[in-house]
Amino acid sequence: MESDVLVVDDSAAIRKILQRVLRQTGMAIGTIHEAGDGQEALEVLKSHKIDLVLTDINMPKMDGLQFLSAMKAAPQWNSIPVMMITTEGGETKVGEAVRLGAAGYVRKPFTADQIKEKLAGIVELALPI
């Protein structure tokens, strides 16, 4: 069974990199949806069944923490695993993401292997391989 993924980042370049990395993981990836901020991401969630979310924190309109909070408050989305991918390395925002229910985080700059390794742990727990 294939997993559909939502990639949320205001940088189109990062979204493209993450799409490439996701296709290289060996996971059964179906459609990869994209959103440029939290608001767009919520719209995607409303219209598609998503199995995994990768999201930035610092974004315009609705940031990654607000988006994560909205997801976790909605019963239909709160079990979807969310991985944060962010330049934030400080305890404040990363700690807040973990408290809100993020399944993991990777700090930018990242290597493909770091993303794959972190995803493997999340997928093992939450998704079919």
Next chain:
Amino acid sequence: MNLNDTLSNSISKSTIEVFSTMLSLEVEVTESLVEKTLPEATDGLVSFIGVAGVWAGTGSLACSKVLGCLICSQMLMTESTSIDEDVLDAVAEMTNMVIGSVKTELEQTLGPLGLSIPTVVFGRNFSTKSGGNTDWVVVRFRCDTEAFSVKMCLTPSEKVTHVIPHSLGQTCAVDG
């Protein structure tokens, strides 16, 4: 070590790490200095990102059109030969990661800081200027045959307190 030295070291380390990790490109520091906010004519790409908190300022990355295209090509694994949205976005994201890494390191001494969304400008013979009379810490780099620079200015936005106390005998970046 004073704040300017801390900034210079952090910019050097972060830039080398981000270029190596995200682009597989080696860069070397060619010069490190402190500049006043004098406008200078520029060609190519300049990207800015704001820093806010108890300390506030701006981080900036300036590079040629050729290096902007190389950054995009390496990041997206495509061939970029002219400035388009992908190039602007790739340079903006590199600035975000470089200044974001510097910010993370500075937070250990200065306390929590926030970053704005980056803005990138491309053109010929344009000048940039920031408000106030702040010193910019400038680190110049070379990547292959292309030069580029990363600059940052940072000033206390209110009376600075030691958010994170340092141990006895440790040099303080805030006090300089």
